[in-house]
Amino acid sequence: SIPLDWGNLKSLQQLDLSNNQILGPIPSTLGNLTNLKMLNLSKNQISGPIPSTLGKLTNIKQLDLSFNQITGAIPPTLGSLTNLKFLYFTSNQISGFIPSELQNMKSLVKLYLNENMLEGPIPYEIGNMKNLVALDLSKNRLNELSLSNNQIIGSIPFEVLVCPFHILDLSHNFIEGEIPHQFGIMVNISILDLSHNKLKGMIPKSLRPKEKVNLSYNFLEGPIPHYLSGFPPDPFRGNKHLCGKISGFFLCPSTPSNRVIISRIVIPIVGFLALLSMGFLLYLRCRVENNTFKSNVTKNGDLFSILNFDGRIAFQDIINATEDFDNRYWIGTGGYGSVYRAQLPSGKIVAVKKLHHREA
Template sequence: MQYSSLTSNLLKGPIPQEICDLANLTSLYLSQNKLTGSIPSCIGSLSKLQYLSLASNLLKGSIPKEIGKLFDLSNLNLSFNQLSGPIPILSATHLYIVDAGNGCQKIFPDPFEGNSDLSPYMCPTPVTKKANSSRIPYHFKIFLPIAILFTISILGCLLFSRFKLKNNHVNVQPTKNGDLCSIWNYDGKIAYEDIVAATEDFDFRYCIGVGGYGSVYKAELPCGKVVALKKLHHLEAENPTFDRSFRNEIKFLSEIRHRNIVKLHGFCLHRRSMFLIYEYMEKGSLFCNLRDEVNAVEMDWTKRVEIIKGIAHALSYLHHDCCPPIVHRDISSNNVLLNSSFEAFVADFGTARMLDLDSSYRTIIVGTCGCVAPELAYTMIVTEKCDVYSFGVVALEILMGKHPEEMLSWLSSPTSLVNMKLIDVLDNRLPLPTSQLVTQNLVHVATLAFACLNPQPKSRPTMKEVCEEFLSRHTSLGIPLRMISLLQLMNREMHIGGKTKTCGV
């Protein structure tokens, strides 16, 4: 195994020592769980590890000095734990530290933030080599200047020839694998060097998020357009077969246009790395906004209902209006972005498909745990109904202001919901709605969310049916909001569209 992502899995307990037996592991993501205990020192034995994220857990103790021996480490995030003691010296020569959890609060993330008892390490004093006291041989004094002048002359000729050739063949497409950068919505081509310059060689100050597939950077292109660059962890640029398939797939995905889907402007496939170039969203992820006290309050009930509708319309488009249909596979609050007006845009709608071009829906199981449909545990088949289930989870998360982990466990025994009212689970940071229309919309959305969470995939509505429900007219609820129970919503006893209706196929 080379890659393991268990982010947002609700995992508890210590990090198992057995994880250190994965000698070929290059990427390990265990952030946003409830892991306790200390960081195993044996992680330092994972010599191939490049990406390590243990952020937003309950880890205690000191950071093991063995982590400093991970020479290939390029991405480290230990923020928002309860770590203490000194920060060890990090020996990795290519390390650019990124903070996924703190990306919600600041532009300049600190990978150790949220660990108040950590003390910074002292940089080691550079070792100065003792000057050689022996005298330079006489013949070196004669031939060395001549050799330098000869080398400079040769380099000058080569550079001049290259410049002349470039001017004479400006429109020739590069044929060497891994050298193509393209943005279809802008004039001309963007060079890999432009991307490196825009992010100052991917400095962590430009990083605005880290996910299972890659790190996201904010960058201003030479044309002045601000975009989000997703630097993919998956490295296949040296594979010519993957090169061709990847370009064909991304060309198809770039043609997708919907008002609630993040626009994919283009890509960069280079020997060193792979990028996807997306439209930039000012407010960031829905996940971060729900956990920000100021933004969460600014997202009133009307905005939240519209966000849910926007996600539904985007998924309906992917499932029913694209040819062939596209299954997202990883609908979660992390993959829903918001613009400055809190409008929802679905992101990462084709990343899994692009990076697993040789795999079928049966073998590739991706998704954020806590949002994954239960049938995947035994069918191992990803369908549109898996997206429908994930949509139901995200809809409840928006209404509750937090992940509905306990709610999902109660669904297996609905009798536990008899005495629980809807108002008991709504986000208490917002006042209860006073408008009859807003109240009807909340009940409507909650009812549809529970329908999408049906344990039987065939009994879940399609996303097209969900959108049709949103367009239907609502009649009066008949009873006050404070009296509506979750069991009533699950059984669809509330009137929707003028009559009691059960969605399903």
């Protein structure tokens, strides 16, 4: 344990006993070390309460009692430590309320009270600590946070959302950005006041305070969720682009149902595919007919060459093939003329009838 007579070391400025196995309580006599600037008793097995006499260490800048077994409440006398910059009470068994006197620590930069058994509301006076840049109150039993009427800027930090608050008041600040959808994890929230800020975007569906909500005078837009329609209109005033089934607000433009949306998408696609299919079938039909026509032409090419092309050329082919209708190519005689055998240049053999002169 820490000897009691160490309180007589009046000129001592730094006392670091961290990472030992010190047992027992913190001697109240340490409050006599008025020149002390740093006291570090962290990571020991110190038990018992925090002596109120530590409030006399007016020159101290760092006080670290973290990772011990300290019990009891935080003494309000610590509010007298106006030169204190770093206060670490992490991971103890400290209970009770956070004293509002801590607001008098004007020089405080970091305040770590996490992993204790603190309960009740978080004093709104903490918002008056102008130099405070780090505040950790996680893993306690705190149920109320009021930081209204400060000059808080930036977005709503996620760390606030993981605390089991029943009451959260961040009104009359300069908070901006969207309302986090993670508000859904705050299942214990009963009263929520985010009014008079610069919040924008839509109200998340996960936002479900049990008793009271105030989102007025922000820049919110879109529909007011139906489960909030039971609230009066005042908590939503001052947001020009909100709509919903609440008195004083325009009804939201009707949105088509999913079935209508699907039909508007599917019908044009089906129509396009139908036209495409018809066009493809017509193309195939034309192609088949064209191939049939070409086949017939190929099959009867000599006949068409005789009938369709220059008659003189066709006649000359016949004259050459029959050697001017020589009797050697004669086949027979009909009622209107003689029939001759002719082999065309293509190799095909045909019968050619030469009319009698009297029938010409």
